Amino acid sequence: MFNPFAKKSAETAPAHVEEKKTAPVPVEEQSTSWTQRLKNGLAKTRQQLGGQLSALFGGGKIDEDIYEELETILLTSDVGINATQHLLAQLRARVKRQDLQDTHALKGALRETLLELLSPLQQPLNVKTHQPFVMMIVGVNGAGKTTTIGKLAKRLQAEGNSVLIAAGDTFRAAAREQLQVWGDRNDVHVVASESGDPAAVIYDAVNSAMAKKIEVVIADTAGRLPTQLHLMDEIKKVQRVIDKALPGAPHEILLVLDANTGQNAVNQLKAFHDALGVTGLVLTKLDGTAKGGVIAAIAHLSQQSARQIPVRFIGVGESIDDLRPFDAAAFVDALLDD
């Protein structure tokens, strides 16, 4: 695939990629103010990134200084060095190809470059493919797994699905109690057990969902770091046991990433993907000052390995409604627009 360091291929990027960006992004049913909410959620990001950017894009000639400024901005947004170099190479190629002259035009080019990178990650989650549709939520400690489950349950129910939650974090103190609160808030049953075996709890939940014809099962798991190989083995076992309860399940393995995370997010994705085969991502805490640029690093990685793991949702707060489907165009716009 595309190699950011090879100037040649940057310049000969296929033309059809160009056209893709103008294809209209499917407009989902959304609460009236969702763009506004996302913008609020991303307010700080915009302030940091957008604020700096609009100053840069005020017009005037495109020179080396502006590229260096862009590099700084991308790096401080956690885009990471590889993706940053890739984006800048793409941008330069585009500027050359389209013979762009001033920084206004450069802004449009940057939007398109970012969009080209991020659009492939926008693939909404479809839970209608199986019944019950079994989801496993995984991630490092404190990423926001349990909170995301609370938000997801609300969302899936609003879309007309019946939901069951499995308390698969049998390790952390009061993890079960925390999840139970989210179950109560959603009026959803939480399958839990006093026993310390996460596989058994989730196995029970899947069986119970099949018996009760419940449409979606969401399984919480304990947080674990990419280096904790024994815990990675443990979660693999959970996956195998679920497959025994319902062949083909789990159908979605959602990796929850904290938007505050730096380049370690890439290691997290690698480790969980190698263990389980991650099928989707959730990026939480985008309501903070973290700029969410790590998405670009991940997009760049998946582009290179031809392994397109979509970003299903973003988290923009601690309340039950603070979960949004990932929308690449809105995301890029929210970053670049004032």
Added chain:
Amino acid sequence: MLENLTGRLQGVIKNLRGQARLTEENISDAMREVRMALLEADVALPVVKDFIARVKERANGREVLQSLTPGQAVIEVVNDELTELMGKANVGLNLAAVPPVVILMAGLQGAGKTTTSGKLAKLLKEQKKKVLLASADVYRPAAITQLQTLAKQLEIDCFDSNPQQKPLDIAAQVMEQARKSYYDVVIFDTAGRLAIDEAMMAEIKDLHTFLKPTETLFVVDAMQGQDAVNTAKAFGETLPLTGVIVTKLDGDARGGAALSVRHVTGKPIKFIGVSEKVDGLEPFHPDRMAGRILGMGDVLSLIEQAHKNVDMAEAQKVAEKLKSGAKFDLEDFKAQMLQMRKMGGMSALMDKMPAQMAGMAQKVNMDDAEKSMRRIEGIINSMTPLERRKPELIKATRKQRIAAGSGVQVQDVNRLLKQFEETQKMMKMFSKGGMAKMMRGLGGMMGGKLPGM
């Protein structure tokens, strides 16, 4: 821990060691690599810029450029500055106040405050302190239960917070109980909050004003990216922080947060979290961390030892002599070995060597090597000063005399002379290529030619 940063910096180090001469240009190249390595390790960009500027300035200084091994000298500078960046020496908890001494925990959501509170309590309990844990996290579901469960496991008292109450009211009750029951320390856990959440920041400020903590610790996740510095700065502006705890360092986080946070807050990193278990909290040692980051083993103490034991004037003399084009003779050869002995012999040296070099030399049996070194000394001692200066004079009869004098066979003397020639060659490499090359040479020499002696 920190393997990624380590791996990258080692590449740089290897290159630097191989430089015969350091120019502003190859220092610049190396620094570009260091910059990439640090950025990939999530060190904050402003911190990286600062760091590079300082290393560059010192690396271009006389002290380095005129050093015998300039590459090594640059590495020392990087090591120095890394240590400096992380705060030089370990700073412990300050508990010097009228009890109950309060420790206030602050940080973002999911940073690890609650778990760390438990670990800290355990540490203090082991120091025979009477500790009271308390949580004012009335927001996150079951946060209070989490701390209570932990406390129970650790057999430490925990205040029975009511999530319906305001954090400030909880604080008042906690302090009342702590005074009444003569607790030494109160560890006060708070809800995670965003630095831009004004209401929540006001809340923790009020808590601080009321509790008057002796320690206000900022808890930061080692996996945090570039924003760590903004968050740390913002917390530092709201609260008079006294220290930092970096959590989750047992992952493969590149630890950039650890490098940056101290720099922007000016507050020492007091502890690091290295495991999920309740005893996974360690005091932070900046110097050791710098060594680990550079993958250099305990090079600091190796350097110290070298400075202490090696006769610098003597080393200088040999170096000058080599530079002036004079030949490295057997006298110098003996002096070199004496220096090695002074530093504790081969095996002591190897212990402190960076992993990769120690690995290279592992095939060599150290005891044998040391024995043969002493034998070589004996042989050289049996030579006349003239022979030592002009080894080419040593022919058959002289060899017999020397062998008899030192109690060895003639072929041992032959072997030594051959080995000396190799060393002469190696000295050239050493002045050019530094330690790595010399070690390789030594390994080959001992593995191949000495064991017979």
